[in-house]
Amino acid sequence: KQESPRTARDDSKDLAMCRILLAELESHQDAGPFLTPVNPKSVPGYRKIIKKPMDFSTIRDKLTNSQYLNLETFIIDVNLVFDNCEKFNEDNSVIGRAGHTMRRFFQRRWTELLRQN
Numbered sequence: 001k002q003e004s005p006r007t008a009r010d011d012s013k014d015l016a017m018c019r020i021l022l023a024e025l026e027s028h029q030d031a032g033p034f035l036t037p038v039n040p041k042s043v044p045g046y047r048k049i050i051k052k053p054m055d056f057s058t059i060r061d062k063l064t065n066s067q068y069l070n071l072e073t074f075i076i077d078v079n080l081v082f083d084n085c086e087k088f089n090e091d092n093s094v095i096g097r098a099g100h101t102m103r104r105f106f107q108r109r110w111t112e113l114l115r116q117n
């Protein structure tokens with residue numbers, strides 16, 4: 001589309017896109033480690049190392065309670081899940097690899113959906 005850069009993008013489909021993207025993340029085969037909050041009592045060091053915990057069920061609650069202003073704030077929370085995972089886990093570990101796989105999947109899907117929009 002040849003538009004002048006000053007035109008805002010059409011964000012009317014953003015909420016629907018967030019719902020689609022979150023459903024795909026939640027149902028991904030490698031989603032297990034990210035479905036619920038990490039329990040800091042059962043994971044030594046987690047509370048100290050990870051300043052802003054985030055997981056898919058928390059994102060689901062925020063989406064349900066209209067706490068995401070736009071697609072960008074939603075993408076920031078999803079990437080926080082993967083950034084926390086990378087910080088706390090070795091790349092060469094089951095959870096570390098799951099985080100990389102899920103981040104790549106999310107990156108591809110939101111760019112695909114944005115292009116369709």
Ligand SMILES: Cc1nnc(-c2cnn(C)c2N)n1CCCn1ccnc1
Nearest residue numbers: 032033034038042043084085088089095
């Ligand atoms: C997410 C996430 N990042 N690190 C962990 C974790 C929990 N215990 N240990 C030793 C970690 N490195 N987690 C939560 C992973 C919990 N889980 C759920 C299904 N499979 C793993």
